[in-house]
Amino acid sequence: MGEKARPIVLATWVGIIINIFLTVIKAIGGVISGSKALLADALHSASDIVSSVVILFAVKIANKPPDEEHPYGHGKAENVAAMIVALLLIVVGIEISISSIKVFFGERPTAPGSIALIIIIISIGLKEALFHYKYYVGKKHKSSALIADAWHHRSDSLSSIAVLIGVSCAIIGEKYGFPKLVYGDALAGIIVSFIVIKVGYDLAKEASGVMMEMVLDDEETKDYIEAIYNIDGVERIDQLLARTHGSYLIIDLKVSVNPDISVREGHDIAHGIRNILIQDFEEIEDVLVHINPYE
Numbered sequence: 001m002g003e004k005a006r007p008i009v010l011a012t013w014v015g016i017i018i019n020i021f022l023t024v025i026k027a028i029g030g031v032i033s034g035s036k037a038l039l040a041d042a043l044h045s046a047s048d049i050v051s052s053v054v055i056l057f058a059v060k061i062a063n064k065p066p067d068e069e070h071p072y073g074h075g076k077a078e079n080v081a082a083m084i085v086a087l088l089l090i091v092v093g094i095e096i097s098i099s100s101i102k103v104f105f106g107e108r109p110t111a112p113g114s115i116a117l118i119i120i121i122i123s124i125g126l127k128e129a130l131f132h133y134k135y136y137v138g139k140k141h142k143s144s145a146l147i148a149d150a151w152h153h154r155s156d157s158l159s160s161i162a163v164l165i166g167v168s169c170a171i172i173g174e175k176y177g178f179p180k181l182v183y184g185d186a187l188a189g190i191i192v193s194f195i196v197i198k199v200g201y202d203l204a205k206e207a208s209g210v211m212m213e214m215v216l217d218d219e220e221t222k223d224y225i226e227a228i229y230n231i232d233g234v235e236r237i238d239q240l241l242a243r244t245h246g247s248y249l250i251i252d253l254k255v256s257v258n259p260d261i262s263v264r265e266g267h268d269i270a271h272g273i274r275n276i277l278i279q280d281f282e283e284i285e286d287v288l289v290h291i292n293p294y295e
Helices: 005-033 034-061 075-101 115-140 143-178 179-211 218-229 263-280
Strands: 236-246 248-257 284-293
Touching: 005 034, 005 115, 005 143, 034 075, 034 115, 034 143, 034 179, 075 143, 075 179, 075 248, 115 143, 143 179, 218 236, 218 263, 248 263, 263 284
Parallel strands: 248 284
Antiparallel strands: 236 248
């Protein structure tokens, strides 16, 4: 495993351990307190464990060196993992929604016990901490899979806040004689489901863009363009296409040079462009340069 992958793997394992703890206490607390929303939140935390395991495999594959069948490397394994996490979130969100809606068509629910509140508060604190930790590591090492997993934790944190409000309303309604407030627990479950589905949709949209070979826009490539124009012999940039492969970039470049120089001189300019871009920008893994005659 490369040095770059170690912090990503460590962050993923930290998430798995914390999520196992949260899934267990939420499930037990949901059964003891009778909270539908807390049980739904336990299912959400369990989905976090699955997504983290997927990411572990993806990071291992993404860090394999290029081979004959994958000359551009295996970096897109992270984008595939991000898509799996996104789809998993959507499925979990739909399941939570169906489970919560059923409550309104059954017998009048009873308010959850106060133990549910304690578990939810613990969950919110741990999930927010995990979100910031994984998001920081993911951004630092440009890991789309870990960033997706971080947002998974943020969605869990937001859903827990909704559960906290719903459970509180249900307890207050039961205690002070407001029967409609008892449905607050189930209503929180529905709110949770919409949060989870929305996060899943956003992640799927981003991951699909990368997998469909979407290139970076002009604003994102302006530093590369500036660096290329500072290289002696480059007359014009005809085309620059930068595409994401997991945590790194591959650039396809066409530049125009003086048509009267030798093939060797043109080759040296192309070689210089590649070396400078790779040396100056750590996110760039490879640059393919095509030389055109300047007219």
